[in-house]
Amino acid sequence: xxxxxxxxxxxxxxxxxxxxxxxxxxxxxxxxxxxxxxxxxxxxxxxxxxxxxxxxxxxxxxxxxxxxxxxxxxxxxxxxxxxxxxxxxxxxxxxxxxxxxxxxxxxxxxxxxxxxxxxxxxxxxxxxxxxxxxxxxxxxxxxxxxxxxxxxxxxxxxxxxxxxxxxxxxxxxxxxxxxxxxxxxxxxxxxxxxxxxxxxxxxxxxxxxxxxxxxxxxxxxxxxxxxxxxxxxxxxxxxxxxxxxxxxxxxxxxxxxxxxxxxxxxxxxxxxxxxxxxxxxxxxxxxxxxxxxxxxxxxxxxxxxxxxxxxxxxxxxxxxxxxxxxxxxxxxxxxxxxxxxxxxxxxxxxxxxxxxxxxxxxxxxxxxxxxxxxxxxxxxxxxxxxxxxxxxxxxxxxxxxxxxxxxxxxxxxxxxxxxxxxxxxxxxxxxxxxxxxxxxxxxxxxxxxxxxxxxxxxxxxx
Amino acid sequence: xxxxxxxxxxxxxxxxxxxxxxxxxxxxxxxxxxxxxxxxxxxxxxxxxxxxxxxxxxxxxxxxxxxxxxxxxxxxxxxxxxxxxxxxxxxxxxxxxxxxxxxxxxxxxxxxxxxxxxxxxxxxxxxxxxxxxxxxxxxxxxxxxxxxxxxxxxxxxxxxxxxxxxxxxxxxxxxxxxxxxxxxxxxxxxxxxxxxxxxxxxxxxxxxxxxxxxxxxxxxxxxxx
Numbered sequence: 137x138x139x140x141x142x143x144x145x146x147x148x149x150x151x152x153x154x155x156x157x158x159x160x161x162x163x164x165x166x167x168x169x170x171x172x173x174x175x176x177x178x179x180x181x182x183x184x185x186x187x188x189x190x191x192x193x194x195x196x197x198x199x200x201x202x203x204x205x206x207x208x209x210x211x212x213x214x215x216x217x218x219x220x221x222x223x224x225x226x227x228x229x230x231x232x233x234x235x236x237x238x239x240x241x242x243x244x245x246x247x248x249x250x251x252x253x254x255x256x257x258x259x260x261x262x263x264x265x266x267x268x269x270x271x272x273x274x275x276x277x278x279x280x281x282x283x284x285x286x287x288x289x290x291x292x293x294x295x296x297x298x299x300x301x302x303x304x305x306x307x308x309x310x311x312x313x314x315x316x317x318x319x320x321x322x323x324x325x326x327x328x329x330x331x332x333x334x335x336x337x338x339x340x341x342x343x344x345x346x347x348x349x350x351x352x353x354x355x356x357x358x359x360x361x362x363x364x365x366x367x368x369x370x371x372x373x374x375x376x377x378x379x380x381x382x383x384x385x386x387x388x389x390x391x392x393x394x395x396x397x398x399x400x401x402x403x404x405x406x407x408x409x410x411x412x413x414x415x416x417x418x419x420x421x422x423x424x425x426x427x428x429x430x431x432x433x434x435x436x437x438x439x440x441x442x443x444x445x446x447x448x449x450x451x452x453x454x455x456x457x458x459x460x461x462x463x464x465x466x467x468x469x470x471x472x473x474x475x476x477x478x479x480x481x482x483x484x485x486x487x488x489x490x491x492x493x494x495x496x497x498x499x500x501x502x503x504x505x506x507x508x509x510x511x512x513x514x515x516x517x518x519x520x521x522x523x524x525x526x527x528x529x530x531x532x533x534x535x536x537x538x539x540x541x542x543x544x545x546x547x548x549x550x551x552x553x554x555x556x557x558x559x560x561x562x563x564x565x566x567x568x569x570x571x572x573x574x575x576x577x578x579x580x581x582x583x584x585x586x587x588x589x590x591x592x593x594x595x596x597x598x
Numbered sequence: 599x600x601x602x603x604x605x606x607x608x609x610x611x612x613x614x615x616x617x618x619x620x621x622x623x624x625x626x627x628x629x630x631x632x633x634x635x636x637x638x639x640x641x642x643x644x645x646x647x648x649x650x651x652x653x654x655x656x657x658x659x660x661x662x663x664x665x666x667x668x669x670x671x672x673x674x675x676x677x678x679x680x681x682x683x684x685x686x687x688x689x690x691x692x693x694x695x696x697x698x699x700x701x702x703x704x705x706x707x708x709x710x711x712x713x714x715x716x717x718x719x720x721x722x723x724x725x726x727x728x729x730x731x732x733x734x735x736x737x738x739x740x741x742x743x744x745x746x747x748x749x750x751x752x753x754x755x756x757x758x759x760x761x762x763x764x765x766x767x768x769x770x771x772x773x774x775x776x777x778x779x780x781x782x783x784x785x786x787x788x789x790x791x792x793x794x795x796x797x798x799x800x801x802x803x804x805x806x807x808x809x810x811x812x813x814x815x816x817x818x819x820x821x822x823x
Contacts, residue, residue, distance in 0.1 A: 382679050382680070384701075385679040385699075385700035385701055386608050386611060386679055386700060386701075388700070388701035389608075389611050389614075389700045389701040389702060390608075390610045390611055390614065391701075392701055392702070392703050392704070393610075393611065393614030393615075393618070393703075393704050394610075394614065396614070396618070396703065396704045396705065397614065397617060397618075397704075400621070413814075413815070416815060417815060420703065420815065423701050423703075424784065426701065427699065427701075427784075431783075434684075455779070458753055459753075459779060459785070459789060459793075460789065462792050462793060462796055463788060463789055463792045466792050466795075487781055487782060487783075490781055491781065491783050494781075494785065498785075498786065498788075498789070
């Protein structure tokens with residue numbers, strides 16, 4: 137599985153880093169905002185203080201000295217930040233460089249912000265400013281305005297610092313998140329790969345532990361401990377089953393042998409001879425079922441792969457046809473083998489693969505009525521060979537398809553004489569041993585299609 | 599009289615094996631543990647051995663391996679209470695000639711011993727087999743009955759050859775399936791019955807005495823007439 141960027145962003149470490157990065161950026165913005173606000177307020181206070189001091193000084197002066205003081209102030213105002221004017225009761229300018237009283241300035245002797253700037257005699261001065269209007273003892277109005285260009289400039293510098301600084305936080309954060317998420321993602325993938333065989337029943341496998349002692353190691357360790365315990369318990373259960381099976385084999389052998397002796401020693405005309413024969417028949421049926429159950433149990437034990445080799449599927453299918461075509465012919469069933477001339481070999485036990493295919497074909501012939509057809513159709517899927525055994529018999533109801541592979545299951549429509557109900561259970565066990573897939577669907581008409589897919593099944597829940 | 603050694607620790611099973619083989623005209627000796635069994639098998643001149651897989655003192659698998667190492671080529675039928683999927687492979691790899699899993703029927707056990715005895719008795723390669731008026735040319739793969747060539751498919755020829763080689767002996771369907779097709783599981787009654795039925799139609803001309811007889815509950819036997 138390749139690492140897709142979209143997947144990387146979904147990792148916990150990426151998410152945590154992104155959340156942390158966003159919070160950090162937010163915190164930085166708030167911090168800079170507070171600095172900016174405090175700085176602006178501090179500088180505004182200084183401006184306000186200066187204006188207040190100036191108006192206090194100006195209000196103590198008579199008209200002549202006021203005119204001189206205003207001129208002197210103008211002379212010292214090299215940066216041209218100060219506007220001032222003395223207006224008569226009708227609002228007419230008597231002295232100063234303000235053309236009119238700023239309309240937004242309350243005439244209350246307090247400093248106010250003038251966002252629209254002021255109209256000077258020399259023209260409109262658009263710069264935001266702080267102003268104060270105070271009545272002189274003569275009844276005239278003194279207006280002093282000082283623009284806030286310095287305060288605004290400082291504010292702008294701080295905001296610019298934030299604008300340039302944020303990408304410096306966010307971009308390395310994103311790159312860091314991307315890089316940091318790769319490691320955990322890879323480990324999760326390794327764990328995912330290790331889990332697949334466990335899900336298929338191989339409880340000997342364990343999850344990889346990196347040795348870093350982090351959360352993933354902790355979780356893997358817990359799961360591994362659970363697996364050890366499950367394997368031990370399964371082993372105990374299996375051991376008990378094996379012992380029961382082993383302990384039953386010898387007494388059953390004795391039973392069968394002694395029945396055989398009894399039969400030999402009973403004259404054919406004895407009234408008990410028929411009873412003995414029936415008893416032997418029942419005993420043989422019991423032994424067949426016992427053997428089949430043990431066989432399923434052995435096949436389900438994943439360790440048993442001593443006979444694994446390369447299996448030539450075409451040759452195996454031809455062999456199946458050779459053995460089962462006469463059976464189909466006797467029932468007047470058309471048997472067709474549709475296979476490419478070359479099919480890649482699969483890894484497996486040739487005898488067991490043959491047994492699985494035989495069981496499928498045997499079942500298809502068994503349940504297909506005379507004049508019907510049974511087709512064995514092989515295709516090459518991208519994952520490997522796929523063998524479909526298709527018939528036009530009564531089929532398997534959708535609700536029964538999961539259950540037919542269970543031991544002793546027979547579909548409700550099937551007569552009792554059709555076997556022990558273990559054929560598909562054996563097939564399922566062989567399929568599981570090989571890590572192949574088995575699918576049951578609809579065949580021709582209302583018939584059944586049982587497909588053997590020679591590749592590991594994909595877990596639908598994944 | 600062919601001599602058979604039975605190495606089996608379970609007294610009742612051993613008694614029944616000995617009784618069945620004796621009934622079929624074989625001289626049977628019994629050893630109830632692996633060590634004694636090995637010594638007798640090595641030193642005695644037996645024609646076949648039935649060997650339990652799990653034995654006290656010396657395991658059956660080790661026993662057969664040591665026998666082969668000692669140059670003893672007596673055919674061995676391994677009888678096992680262990681599982682049969684991998685154990686069969688192990689047993690045959692160790693040097694066993696045939697493998698039977700418990701529980702088994704005495705008929706099948708005895709039939710397998712007889713197959714081993716016949717195989718052992720064939721010192722030189724046969725080129726022609728004859729039973730009554732049936733002839734099998736093993737080189738030309740031609741079968742004739744009463745001098746008339748029979749049209750047999752290769753599988754049918756192999757099936758007939760196997761039955762002819764075991765003439766007079768009952769063979770089970772599992773044995774037929776193993777010998778003719780080489781697979782080790784019970785294919786069920788129908789498959790073998792159908793193949794035998796087709797063979798019968800080809801070899802038994804109308805009016806001619808039937809050669810292959812079904813033994814109910816056991817298998818089939820080709821009778822010399």
